[in-house]
Amino acid sequence: MVHLVSPTGRPIRGVDRWGCGAFGAPRGGRPHYGVDFEAAPGQPVVAPCDAVVVRMAPPYPDGSYGGLLLRAGLVEIKLFYLRPTVMTGERVTQGQQIGVAEDLRLKYPEITPHVHMEVTLRADGGYLRKEDAVYVAPAILLDDGTA
Secondary structure, eight states: OOOBOOSSSSOBOOEETTEEOSTTOBOSSSBOOEEEEEOOTTOEEEOSSSEEEEEEOOSSTTOSSOEEEEEETTEEEEEESEEEOSOTTOEEOTTOEEEEEOOGGGTSTTOOOEEEEEEEEOBTTBOOOGGGOEEOOGGGTBOSSOO
8 A cells, every 4th residue: 555645745725715635626627637736836745656657637628837746656646737847757765855835826826735546456467547546535544544
């Protein structure tokens, strides 16, 4: 089993004017598929587990914020709102710096700065369509006491 740590070393974002950072929180007709870990803009962001960097995964098409897709066996982890400092194909170890937190307040005034983390499971070594993906509450995999 993969055990995760908070990529920022901080707790899950609470409620602010833009919503709640908890897994499953409402997001305009859909659930929040990940969790948001509080972050100070410019702080290091670390790998939540031993993994391989699959690709860069910016959350917005305009590239205004950065992101990564990591793979650890059948577990895939998307991290958003960080400027990556690692390369595609690189192996990373839990706790290794993989990026720097970005400031979401530039796009969303008064939001609590954070790094978003989504965890999905792959089936049979292939990708599941988003509609069929199993999203996992990251808190059940955390073993560092932040959730």
